[in-house]
Amino acid sequence: MIPSAICFHCGSAKSHCLDPCAACGKAPATRGERAQSLALSIDFMVQSDELGNEDVSESWDDLQRRGAQIKAHGSAGLSIERVELAATQIDLIEASTPRKIVLSTVLWLLPAMLVAVVGSALSCSGK
């Protein structure tokens, strides 16, 4: 496992911010918990129309310090603004993902499908 996130509940390192935690078993369920989990991840990015995604995550060292803070005090000490920013991204991710995946899959498959169709048409007419 390559850790990329800190569990919002117990402060342990885990592989992905929205996965259940191997140490405490807790998975982020509510919007607020998912927002905290994203803010506690090195995958925390903000979508920007002009520049693509902007990486706004904290360094892994800083995130591990927050993990230690969760273990000691039960709170990561994230600012309300940061959790709100993460919540906005969670909304965007969850609103756009299925459509974007379908679209990018179609765009990715289209050239291969054209080649297959043209190829089989050519091989039929050649007979």
Ligand SMILES: [Zn+2]
């Ligand atoms: Zn945990």
